[in-house]
Amino acid sequence: MAFGIKRKELEGWKAAVARGEIAFLTHYWLDPRFPDMRTVTKVGCSDRVKLSRWCLDNGLNPRYIHDRSEYPHFDLLGPKQREVLRAANLLEQLERFGMA
Template sequence: MAFGIKRKEMDDWKAAVARGEIAFLTHYWLDPRFPNMRTVTKVGCSDLEKLSRWCLDNGLNPRYIHARSEYPHFDLHGPKQGEILRRSSQLEQLERFGLQ
């Protein structure tokens, strides 16, 4: 379950993903499979080759890309989430969700 974001943020992320950009969207998240995680960052891009290269460049396995929807994305959580958000200059998301 996702919460803590506005509809416009989701719409902007979807539009950027559809344009083939690497786009970041962080939100609060509850999933019983990950009981200690409270946020997730979806890194999306409709260009699967570009998203796969992004994963490899960041030490992530592209096998875990969620490509079953019109908005392919990789879910970041845990220590890698903050590390990659910092490296990608996503400072607003780091601050807003307390991931510093």
């Protein structure tokens, strides 16, 4: 279950993904499979080759790209999530979701 984002943010992420940009969307998240995780960052891009390259460049396995919809994305969790957000200079997302 996702929460903590506004429709405008989600629509902006979807538009960026559809344009083939690497786009980040962080939100609060509850999933019983990951009881210690409170947030997830979805890194999306409609250009699957570009998204796969992004995963490899960041030490992530592109096998875990969620490719079930028109918005392919990789879910970042835990320490790697914070590391990638810092490297992308997305400090607002770190602060807003209590990961700073």
